[in-house]
Amino acid sequence: MRAHRTMQHRPMERSPNVKKNIIRVAALLLALFTVASVSAAPRNPMSVHVLDQQTGLPAEGVQVMLAKAEGDRWAVISNGTTDVDGRVAALYPPGKALDPGRYQVTFLTGAWYTQHGGTTFYPEVQVIVDVDGKLPHYHIPLLLSAYGYSTYRGS
Incomplete structure (x- = not known):
């Protein structure tokens, strides 16, 4: 027969690496919780996006x-x-509920072209939209060139 050895139970000693890993995991969980909280925040009800058709860039x-x-x-x-x-991303006044009605979005394109050493036939582009309030978000993209533009109801 084999002799039975009695094991003594000692509290687990943590090495410095284990302690560092525990701290890293806690920091990661805190970061994930923070991102989830920010993501859950209500989105601003109006946004715009402008693309330069000549360069294909924002x-x-x-x-x-x-x-x-x-x-x-x-x-x-x-x-x-x-x-x-x-x-x-947040064109509507922050913290305010969307008020249905008629809105005018004005893009100051002339100043932008001047800053970039160019000229344009359209110094301003005004887009007038009727917001009925049935959607939580309204997105107005503008595809811009010096002598033309197009826009549509985005998402």
Whole structure:
């Protein structure tokens, strides 16, 4: 017969590497939780995207104004500048619920062309849209060239 050895139970000692890994996993979980919280935040109800048709690239630095119809005039309620991807992701005033109505999005294309050493036939592009409020988000893309442009209802 074999002799039976009694094992002593000792608390597990953690090496410095195990402690570092536990800290790394905790930091990763915290980062994932933070990203999930930010992703769950409500999306701004209006955005724009400008692409330069001549270069095929996003048009960074285009100033954009958002105005709402108030009777027979336009009241500017927000503005922004396109980012490196040619987008203004949050054009509607932050923290405000979308108010259905008629909106005017003005792209200051002349200033953008001047900054890039060019000229354009369209110094401003104004896109007027009727927002019915049935959707949570309205996206207005602009495909831009010096002598023409096109736009559509994006998603």
